[in-house]
Amino acid sequence: QVHLRESGPGLVKPSQTLSLICSVSGGSISSDGDFWSWIRQYPGKGLEFIGNIYNTDDPYYNPSLKSRVTISGDPSRNEFSLKMTSVTAADTAVYYCARRTLPSGSGSHYAFDSWGQGTLVTVSS
Amino acid sequence: DIQMTQSPSALSASVGDRVSITCRASQDIKTYLHWYQQRPGKAPNLLIYAASRSQSGVPSRFSGSGSGTDFTLTISGLQPEDFATYYCQQSYYNPVTFGQGSRVEVK
Numbered sequence: 001q002v003h004l005r006e007s008g009p010g011l012v013k014p015s016q017t018l019s020l021i022c023s024v025s026g027g028s029i030s031s032d033g034d035f036w037s038w039i040r041q042y043p044g045k046g047l048e049f050i051g052n053i054y055n056t057d058d059p060y061y062n063p064s065l066k067s068r069v070t071i072s073g074d075p076s077r078n079e080f081s082l083k084m085t086s087v088t089a090a091d092t093a094v095y096y097c098a099r100r101t102l103p104s105g106s107g108s109h110y111a112f113d114s115w116g117q118g119t120l121v122t123v124s125s
Numbered sequence: 126d127i128q129m130t131q132s133p134s135a136l137s138a139s140v141g142d143r144v145s146i147t148c149r150a151s152q153d154i155k156t157y158l159h160w161y162q163q164r165p166g167k168a169p170n171l172l173i174y175a176a177s178r179s180q181s182g183v184p185s186r187f188s189g190s191g192s193g194t195d196f197t198l199t200i201s202g203l204q205p206e207d208f209a210t211y212y213c214q215q216s217y218y219n220p221v222t223f224g225q226g227s228r229v230e231v232k
Contacts, residue, residue: 047212049220049223062220064220096169098168103171103180104181107175109156109174109178111159111171111175112159112171115170116168
């Protein structure tokens with residue numbers, strides 16, 4: 001069973017860069033067929049897909065965040081990371097890392113089957 | 126982006142009730158629709174994928190149906206641990222998008 005765990009600062013100042021790491025165990029970020037993703041959940045509970053990488057590279061970013069986001073993978077540590085620049089209070093949220101994969105018999109229906117516990121990031125001076 | 130609209134936003138029910146939540150997509154998404162359960166303070170948990178397929182380990186009282194733009198999650202015989210918030214998510218178009226959530230509360 002895959003386990004994911006987010007780590008990083010819980011408080012970031014406005015205009016600075018948010019940096020988070022997701023450590024993966026029980027699976028490999030280099031494995032074919034899995035996308036390693038970042039998702040955030042606002043205090044009002046809405047969920048927003050930020051982006052993902054495939055096979056430690058080949059990132060895809062939500063166009064709404066593309067100019068500020070970088071997702072990269074470190075296969076030697078089996079970790080992937082999120083960097084978000086120029087943060088504002090609107091970026092305050094719980095940030096989750098998750099695996100997007102093909103559940104058994106799903107054809108091409110990728111779904112998020114494993115999630116980290118989430119980490120709250122507050123943007124405030 | 127594809128808009129996913131869930132209804133109701135909240136509902137009150139009792140243990141043993143049959144509960145249904147609907148999710149409507151702003152465009153045809155075939156069966157690229159998934160359902161998640163989120164308990165307070167926890168991450169979402171995949172229940173149903175591809176509109177109607179149950180994730181391994183999910184109780185049989187959870188079922189999904191629909192295709193195109195209209196989908197339904199049904200809980201047949203609500204259990205105490207089912208009081209939670211449920212989200213739908215489409216994966217047919219990039220970026221993937223989620224519904225706003227439906228909270229199932231104790232009546």
